[in-house]
Amino acid sequence: MATERQAxxxxxxxxxxxxxxQGTTSTRCILFDHAGRLVAVAQRExxxxxxxPGWVEHDAAEIWRNVARLVPQAMAQVDAGGGxxxxxxxxxxxxxxxxxxxxxxxxxxxxxxWQDTRTADLVDAYAADGGTDRFAAACGLPLTTYFAAPRMxxxxxxxxxxxxxxxxxxxxxxxxxxxxxxxxTGGPDGGTHVTxxxxxxxxxxxxxxTLDYSPQMLEEFGVPRAALPEIRSSSExxxxxxxxxxxxRIGAALGDQQAALFGQTCFSPGEAKCTYGTGxxxxxxxxxxxxxxxxxxxTTVAHRxxxxxxxxxxxxxxxxxxxxxxxxxxxxxxxxxxxxxxTLARTVPDNGGCYFVPAFSGLFAPHWRSEARGLxxxxxxxxxxxxxARAALEASAWQxxxxxxxxxxxxxxxxxxxxxxxxxxxxNLLMQTVADVLDAPVVxxxxxxxxxxxxxxxxxxxxxxxxxxxxxxxRWHRAAQWEPTMDxxxxxxxxxxxxxxxxxxxxxxxx
Amino acid sequence: MxxxxxxxxxxxxxxxxxxxxxxxxxxxxxxxxxxxxxxTAHGILRTLVEVGFVEQDDHARYRVSxxxxxxxxxxxxxxxxxxxxxxxADSLASRTGEAVRLAVLAEGRAIVVHHxxxxxxxxxxxxVGTSLPAHACALGKVLLAWSVxxxxxxxxxxxxxxxxxxxxxxxxxxxxxxxxxGWALDVEELAAGTASIAAPVRDRGGLVVGxxxxxxxxxxxxxxRGRPRAGLVPAVRQSARAVSRGLGARGG
Numbered sequence: 001m002a003t004e005r006q007a008x009x010x011x012x013x014x015x016x017x018x019x020x021x022q023g024t025t026s027t028r029c030i031l032f033d034h035a036g037r038l039v040a041v042a043q044r045e046x047x048x049x050x051x052x053p054g055w056v057e058h059d060a061a062e063i064w065r066n067v068a069r070l071v072p073q074a075m076a077q078v079d080a081g082g083g084x085x086x087x088x089x090x091x092x093x094x095x096x097x098x099x100x101x102x103x104x105x106x107x108x109x110x111x112x113x114w115q116d117t118r119t120a121d122l123v124d125a126y127a128a129d130g131g132t133d134r135f136a137a138a139c140g141l142p143l144t145t146y147f148a149a150p151r152m153x154x155x156x157x158x159x160x161x162x163x164x165x166x167x168x169x170x171x172x173x174x175x176x177x178x179x180x181x182x183x184x185t186g187g188p189d190g191g192t193h194v195t196x197x198x199x200x201x202x203x204x205x206x207x208x209x210t211l212d213y214s215p216q217m218l219e220e221f222g223v224p225r226a227a228l229p230e231i232r233s234s235s236e237x238x239x240x241x242x243x244x245x246x247x248x249r250i251g252a253a254l255g256d257q258q259a260a261l262f263g264q265t266c267f268s269p270g271e272a273k274c275t276y277g278t279g280x281x282x283x284x285x286x287x288x289x290x291x292x293x294x295x296x297x298x299t300t301v302a303h304r305x306x307x308x309x310x311x312x313x314x315x316x317x318x319x320x321x322x323x324x325x326x327x328x329x330x331x332x333x334x335x336x337x338x339x340x341x342x343t344l345a346r347t348v349p350d351n352g353g354c355y356f357v358p359a360f361s362g363l364f365a366p367h368w369r370s371e372a373r374g375l376x377x378x379x380x381x382x383x384x385x386x387x388x389a390r391a392a393l394e395a396s397a398w399q400x401x402x403x404x405x406x407x408x409x410x411x412x413x414x415x416x417x418x419x420x421x422x423x424x425x426x427x428n429l430l431m432q433t434v435a436d437v438l439d440a441p442v443v444x445x446x447x448x449x450x451x452x453x454x455x456x457x458x459x460x461x462x463x464x465x466x467x468x469x470x471x472x473x474x475r476w477h478r479a480a481q482w483e484p485t486m487d488x489x490x491x492x493x494x495x496x497x498x499x500x501x502x503x504x505x506x507x508x509x510x511x
Numbered sequence: 512m513x514x515x516x517x518x519x520x521x522x523x524x525x526x527x528x529x530x531x532x533x534x535x536x537x538x539x540x541x542x543x544x545x546x547x548x549x550x551t552a553h554g555i556l557r558t559l560v561e562v563g564f565v566e567q568d569d570h571a572r573y574r575v576s577x578x579x580x581x582x583x584x585x586x587x588x589x590x591x592x593x594x595x596x597x598x599x600a601d602s603l604a605s606r607t608g609e610a611v612r613l614a615v616l617a618e619g620r621a622i623v624v625h626h627x628x629x630x631x632x633x634x635x636x637x638x639v640g641t642s643l644p645a646h647a648c649a650l651g652k653v654l655l656a657w658s659v660x661x662x663x664x665x666x667x668x669x670x671x672x673x674x675x676x677x678x679x680x681x682x683x684x685x686x687x688x689x690x691x692x693g694w695a696l697d698v699e700e701l702a703a704g705t706a707s708i709a710a711p712v713r714d715r716g717g718l719v720v721g722x723x724x725x726x727x728x729x730x731x732x733x734x735x736r737g738r739p740r741a742g743l744v745p746a747v748r749q750s751a752r753a754v755s756r757g758l759g760a761r762g763g
Contacts (some may be wrong), residue, residue: 035605036605037602037605037606038598038601038602039602041598337588337591338594339588339590339591339593339594340588340590340591341590342590343588343589343590423594425597426590426593426594426597426625427590428593428637428639446601446604446605446627446630447601447605448597448598448601449598477605477628477630477631477632478628478630478632479601479604479627479628479630480626480627480628480637481628481635481637482637
């Protein structure tokens with residue numbers, strides 16, 4: 001350990017990888033050194049635009065300005081010059097669609113965010129002819145408003161003149177990774193228009209087997225191929241930055257959840273992680289073979305390193321985890337900061353019989369019930385806000401169990417322990433509850449910023465800063481572990497109550 | 512109902528005067544302003560210094576302390592503090608190769624509110640919620656050094672090892688040194704064979720709201736003469752400052 005304490009002075013180990021984590025509510029730039037240690041962080045929130053109920057938009061130009069500002073800010077914290085950034089890696093909010101003018105670099109409309117449900121009617125119309133799983137064989141995804149292709153179709157239909165301009169090659173489409181790489185590599189002045197397999201695997205336009213656009217899906221959604229980015233691997237040099245950090249190589253792009261799986265070094269089949277942020281995202285590496293789910297999970301690409309075979313994953317997403325805590329803070333006002341939910345929840349020893357199913361916009365995996373709505377049940381005059389806080393935290397834990405059970409059923413394995421990351425891992429009560437309801441240890445790694453770390457690792461691999469995935473694995477260390485302590489009778493009773501509560505949310509929205 | 516207590520009235524008047532004098536006041540000036548004998552004024556000031564409401568500078572001038580200004584402010588929630596500290600605590604563990612703890616003061620003891628394992632993947636237990644005797648560990652010394660009333664102990668302190676500080680006068684001098692140097696050390700004072708180093712975490716107003724530190728085998732943390740090994744103190748102080756910056760503290 002003594003050698004690790006010293007600054008690493010070997011010339012090939014000097015410098016930093018800059019990770020850009022472009023998330024739903026904020027953008028961050030984090031610098032990592034050769035030991036995989038976080039050395040600088042700069043962060044900035046961007047505006048959320050809600051022009052109509054169910055619509056969520058971002059100004060892509062604002063996001064780009066933030067990136068251009070944050071990278072130098074992070075570098076300044078450690079007095080890094082341009083030559084000290086050996087590579088840039090990007091992790092981004094997935095499924096959000098940007099379209100921009102190739103000549104001016106100006107977005108033709110606000111970016112349509114992954115949470116946006118404006119395509120509900122469009123998606124229903126597609127599903128009316130063959131069901132929600134009609135494209136699952138090709139792209140691994142069910143028809144929902146969650147994915148990118150229906151958004152592209154909506155923009156092409158609704159923005160005047162857009163279809164003609166896209167077909168003429170005047171307008172470019174992409175997810176946020178494409179937008180950032182294009183801008184970093186020069187924008188209108190020769191910018192590179194690419195995306196990676198993980199981001200492309202969330203569009204519904206990519207064939208999971210060929211990792212190229214599916215002519216059938218392009219046809220179905222009417223998206224001109226000329227407007228789409230070239231699909232590349234997740235870890236390769238896409239180009240060299242011509243602005244922000246001129247000369248730095250851009251070595252990786254991954255969807256944020258796949259980046260977290262990479263940052264947790266889940267490189268072997270059966271390894272899984274759950275990221276607790278606004279929502280919860282559980283991904284399990286299933287190896288180089290495509291695994292189809294029969295329990296409501298998505299099949300997606302985990303990563304592809306250069307020319308190596310792609311690695312696939314099963315994904316179960318929970319729509320509402322951290323955002324429920326924000327709701328307690330902003331809408332109920334029973335806490336003043338998110339971490340205080342733990343303080344409030346600890347004022348009571350248990351949930352007092354209260355269950356909270358936060359189906360605010362339906363339920364994601366494994367139920368996929370868009371018509372479900374949230375409820376709090378088991379209310380009696382005994383229940384206090386402490387019980388409600390506790391029930392809210394337990395909701396994240398029970399939903400994790402639902403996804404883990406689906407994963408176990410699809411993979412035929414039983415998850416031995418769960419690797420966790422994300423902001424909510426600083427909530428000890430939640431982490432203990434997850435361990436209790438899963439009856440399995442919950443492990444937090446030393447760097448809980450796994451999204452950024454994964455982007456940095458993939459970029460560092462691409463430029464040879466790190467030799468291989470084994471070297472990355474050696475950098476993974478356990479920072480905390482929660483062991484299950486709940487007795488099995490309590491666990492079984494709670495699980496039964498939770499499932500009963502979930503049933504009662506179904507069918508609330510009646511057409 | 513008993514009448515007003517004269518000494519408290521005088522103390523309140525002294526605080527009002529000191530608060531209005533940014534350059535501070537000497538004993539004679541204060542006594543004159545309040546119409547008190549020098550010995551009486553001195554007694555009031557000494558007591559106010561002991562409870563932490565007043566500070567005395569090198570020129571024997573007295574002024575109100577930061578603690579007093581912070582008296583009416585709500586304290587940061589321990590769970591908030593942890594959320595702010597997670598990244599820097601991880602980074603500290605990774606840099607030093609040692610376990611990291613973040614603690615707050617409650618009823619004279621250091622309560623561990625965050626714990627990062629020593630990064631060697633050995634079996635370790637999460638010790639969040641554990642309470643440590645403040646006088647016997649670096650975290651506790653930091654918390655006592657900047658706490659209101661924390662310096663005012665008269666009884667002998669319990670010994671945990673042969674090296675635990677048990678004399679309140681010695682502890683008082685140690686805490687003064689901690690305030691002076693900005694960090695604290697314990698070498699085998701809490702448990703044989705272990706040492707710890709800690710530094711203060713400050714909030715927006717500069718108030719010390721927690722202590723961040725490393726602990727581990729004493730031979731890894733200190734040399735044969737009991738001095739911290741190179742690089743450890745700066746690493747601890749930088750991390751504590753980074754957490755403080757996240758809480759809105761200026762400089763550091």
